Amino acid sequence: MNPVKVGLLGLGTVGGGTVKVLSRNAQEIMRRAGRGIEVVHASARDLSKPRICDTSGITLTQDPFEVVNNPELQVIVELIGGTDQARELVLRAIANGKHVVTANKALIARYGNEIFAAARDKGVMVAFEAAVAGGIPIIKAIREGLAGNRIEWLAGIINGTGNFILTEMRDKGRDFADVLAEAQRLGYAEADPTFDVEGIDAAHKLTILASIAFGIPLQFDKAYTEGISRITRQDVGYAEELGYRIKHLGIARRTEEGIELRVHPTLIPHRRLIANVDGVMNAVLVKGDAVGPTLFYGAGAGAEPTASAVVADLVDVVRTLTADPENRVPHLAFQPDALSDLPILPMEKVETAYYLRMQAQDRPGVLADVTRILADQGISIEAMLQKAPANGGDDTVPVVILTHRIRERQMNEAIRRIEALGTMAGPVMRMRLEHLTR
Ligand code: NDP
Ligand code: HSE
Numbered sequence: 001m002n003p004v005k006v007g008l009l010g011l012g013t014v015g016g017g018t019v020k021v022l023s024r025n026a027q028e029i030m031r032r033a034g035r036g037i038e039v040v041h042a043s044a045r046d047l048s049k050p051r052i053c054d055t056s057g058i059t060l061t062q063d064p065f066e067v068v069n070n071p072e073l074q075v076i077v078e079l080i081g082g083t084d085q086a087r088e089l090v091l092r093a094i095a096n097g098k099h100v101v102t103a104n105k106a107l108i109a110r111y112g113n114e115i116f117a118a119a120r121d122k123g124v125m126v127a128f129e130a131a132v133a134g135g136i137p138i139i140k141a142i143r144e145g146l147a148g149n150r151i152e153w154l155a156g157i158i159n160g161t162g163n164f165i166l167t168e169m170r171d172k173g174r175d176f177a178d179v180l181a182e183a184q185r186l187g188y189a190e191a192d193p194t195f196d197v198e199g200i201d202a203a204h205k206l207t208i209l210a211s212i213a214f215g216i217p218l219q220f221d222k223a224y225t226e227g228i229s230r231i232t233r234q235d236v237g238y239a240e241e242l243g244y245r246i247k248h249l250g251i252a253r254r255t256e257e258g259i260e261l262r263v264h265p266t267l268i269p270h271r272r273l274i275a276n277v278d279g280v281m282n283a284v285l286v287k288g289d290a291v292g293p294t295l296f297y298g299a300g301a302g303a304e305p306t307a308s309a310v311v312a313d314l315v316d317v318v319r320t321l322t323a324d325p326e327n328r329v330p331h332l333a334f335q336p337d338a339l340s341d342l343p344i345l346p347m348e349k350v351e352t353a354y355y356l357r358m359q360a361q362d363r364p365g366v367l368a369d370v371t372r373i374l375a376d377q378g379i380s381i382e383a384m385l386q387k388a389p390a391n392g393g394d395d396t397v398p399v400v401i402l403t404h405r406i407r408e409r410q411m412n413e414a415i416r417r418i419e420a421l422g423t424m425a426g427p428v429m430r431m432r433l434e435h436l437t438r
Helices: 013-024 026-033 064-068 084-095 105-122 138-145 160-172 176-185 200-214 233-241 303-319 366-376 408-419
Strands: 004-009 037-043 059-061 075-078 099-102 151-157 244-254 259-269 281-288 292-299 351-361 381-386 396-403 429-433
Touching: 004 013, 004 064, 004 303, 013 026, 013 037, 013 303, 026 037, 026 303, 037 064, 037 303, 059 064, 064 084, 075 084, 075 303, 084 099, 084 105, 099 105, 099 303, 105 200, 138 151, 138 200, 138 281, 138 292, 151 200, 160 176, 160 233, 160 244, 160 281, 200 244, 200 259, 233 244, 233 351, 233 396, 351 366, 351 408, 366 381, 366 396, 366 408
Parallel strands: 004 037, 004 075, 037 059, 075 099, 259 429
Antiparallel strands: 151 244, 151 281, 244 259, 281 292, 351 396, 351 429, 381 396
């Protein structure tokens, strides 16, 4: 049988990695897919740039629309990134009757509902395994491998750049900006790295995971998002002293009132496996009612790990080219007319434990005021740590408090009242704390 002809949009980190893997593993891929898979047309902005892959035999163009309009191609792989042009290109490819593979989580999280509807109308596939957790086949695992379960919650380290920064800061005391620059050099970071450090990239991925776990439409605008830029080396040290590790987690949980959808730095007991996932590695814990907790681990970013997921999607597309569209795996795991309208909970209704760090005046009664405020809000203290002043002349001391679980609304009110005491130097640093056992 003739090879399937593929058009590639983007020849950067992931595009280059995809061409390399397709070429190096061509025989294995053909044995699996039943047909060869050949990239014959590709686009990039600057055709004179050196590439990490061999582009001989591929027609190159600066105009990505030339690729999506090429009638010879059956599949388009979108690896440009961004949302405006990528959305237009993907919708055009679908309108032209082509299957689409993409690694673009921003595109799927924001426009996936529209894109999947267009794909269903045209009977084509849109595959996006590489959009979440790089090389870990987490979409397939939840959508297919765990299809017998009612998923209760999932929690994941789903941004490689952020985890790389936190690990290097903790282990080597390195500077935030320095490590971010290295992540950019290594091709891990997004074109706009604030997406990595402010949690937006992780929120895109969590939005996708929540939809396929719970069978709800994609609702990126309702995700609570907090990044890692406010974490200090002090916080990392205090957390360790108390037996915890700070990880940037995406958490999605089914509750009686709705779905929690939140991304933020989180303290996790250091003995948990996921607390020991370091560097660019990602991990996703998924709790199903039948299987119990499962943990998926692997490289979360980088050329070939991400290409591994892109190529797996290509193999899936090729295998199903002749299958009845009605019998394909649904985009969001559940049949489109069976999606549920469970609400996403506002952050104020979420219940979690907390780490609080405040710089308090070192005099009698100050701590009593703080603990009274916490008690007034029904907040119970798990542990407390008071450190010596940072220097001799300083009359304030760092105080760290770990609390038991409480609704975010109560904690917001407690923090508001603590900050108004007049005995605090600066705002209260708050991080959520999860034991990830239930
Ligand atoms: P890169 O910036 O390395 O590559 C982007 C490619 O797209 C480049 O070849 C660039 O051309 C081309 N391009 C950009 N804009 C245009 C345009 N307007 N017209 C034509 N070509 C264009 O990005 P990545 O490979 O890192 O990321 C690609 C996608 O994969 C993104 O959606 C990203 O979120 C996702 N992703 C990335 C991962 C990673 O580890 N890097 C992991 C998982 C997903 P030129 O090279 O000439 O500038
Ligand atoms: N910038 C992303 C990360 C790429 O660091 O995780 C993988 O999605």
